[in-house]
Amino acid sequence: MNQELLNELRQISDEEQGYLKGQVDVDRGIYMEPETHMVDYKRLIESGKTIEIRTHTRFVHFPAHTHNYVELIYMCSGQTTHIVNGDRIELKTGEMLFLNQNATQEIYPAGEDDIAVNFIILPAFFDYALSMMGEEDNLIRKFVLECLKSKDADVSYLHFQVSGVLPIQNLMENLIWTIHNKQPNKRSINQATMGLLLLQLMNYTDLVSVGKDNKNQELLMSVYRYIEEHYKDGELSELAQMLHYDVYWLSRAIHSFTGATYTELVQQKRMRQAAYLLETSGLTVADIAVAVGYENVSYFHRLFQKTYGISPRKYRTAKRTDKEEKNLG
Template sequence: MNPEQLDQKLRTITKHEALYRCGMRRSLLKEFPVCCLDGKEVMQFSYAAISEENNGAPFLVKKHSRFRSYPLHVHDWVELSYMYSGSCVQDINDTEYEMKQGQLMLMSPGIVHTINKLGTDDILIQIALGQNNLTHGFFNRISSTGIVSNFLLNAFTSNNRLDDFFLFSSESSRRLRLFITEFLCEWYEPSPASYDMLNSLFSLIISELINTLNVTSDHPATHNKGTYVMPVLRYIENNYKTCDLQSAAQQFNLHPNYLSAMLKKYTGSTFNELVQHEKLTAAEKLLLNSDMSVTDIASFVGYQNVSYFYRIFKRKNNCMPNEYRKRSR
């Protein structure tokens, strides 16, 4: 399948959509379990009920049906929604969020939401990811040491965080559309190596999402809690050599105390701990992949005091830098 064939497939009116457009109303409440949350009837979806359709892949892809309204619902999987064409409005916890063409939303399990009726040109692609499949191994093609990727991963795998979503301002990303288009082409017309292709393309999608995070406060990803968390983490990743709490707070027009408390609340780490993590990760990579001296590496990643670098490196790795280099090579 090529991109032109994919586009035609996605825009074709399905049998169900033709009925919905003519006014037929299908009641899903009779087909799925219903619970009562905050005095409202909420439909419940489970990944187990749909997993037989996923052809062995750790996700299931579907196009959201147009021309009909959906009841409030909740599901036990992580959902990635991509606005392929047009726009839509998602009602999440009684607040409306508009998705524009090219934008992507990541939603964790347990969120009560619904999607307003879509028109002819509104193409919304939804990818369901079983939570049991979202492990560090699944994201092994993404830098496992990045504080942004770790934050995203933890947000959707931790049993203690079941009310997160992120709406990414990704509409200007050329590569995201390319990766998602190739992902969908592979899904709808699998190749012999489809499983590996889909996993690799999905990892590229997540990596590009991280790239789209704006490091200023102008257009951060919309997040139901701690709106600035991911842009700040991205800022630290890019500026760990020289940044401090004061300069980071100024970058995002936030009070240093507020920024510090926000990071601690949503990542479990202080600002300084996050910066140290990035510095030590960079130092570890240089120890393994270069012949630079330990003193030069310490200076390169932002440590002026070499003795301090030795001390915190040993605290993290239980060995000195030279021993780490010999042991790992």
């Protein structure tokens, strides 16, 4: 991280001065209403805003609490220890932690060089960022949507161990710098940057740990990840072998947890990918059918028509017409 920015974030706040002088307990009045354990965004963010940052408060133990907002914690330097719904998380330099509103979090005291930035984010902020993902849907995206948008989601947190991924580090630094320095037009800049960040994170699902509120989430993450990477020619038997499960048990588990069979999940992914290629590439319909895993082009046509209610060629024409009208407008 830029050293000048890091030095600014390292400055000891008035609140932290109190802890260094001997105050033992966290100043709850800064964060929450009396007699509650919920950190309230209204105490941390100006009215009308949907995102704000503040450096993580060091030198004090922060007892178990919840939030009425989505929190993103980015570790600029050093590390911090978090207990989230019973899971111990060591957040190291360059890593990030997304917390849903249903997560219960406890934070151990951090030292002077343990510099983290807390993003206080209202769910509405993500609307534009998520729209940037376009037609190329991603099964992993379902987990991100739950973590960011749903108070009652099964997934309580996403821990991204992405310290070695330069594009993600650059985006995080840009986001912090823009908000910290109160740049003009920052709302649109920040939303676009968040969209790019989410797109990047979708490429590194092998580096994410998921909150285990539901013991099935880790299994489903593995299934979705495999389909993302092998939707063209992957086999359930190969996946079962990789995960060390009996193939028949895994088949039943997938259907029980998702309401769909493995084959149906693969088909859904193939159709989304086909729609994306129809809209963004010059490949023929036959080439796209093969590219997503269908040698039988007639069968691909029937599946696409059933999924979207329109033929592949008409889908492409309709999307191009929509794009031309938007450009003219």
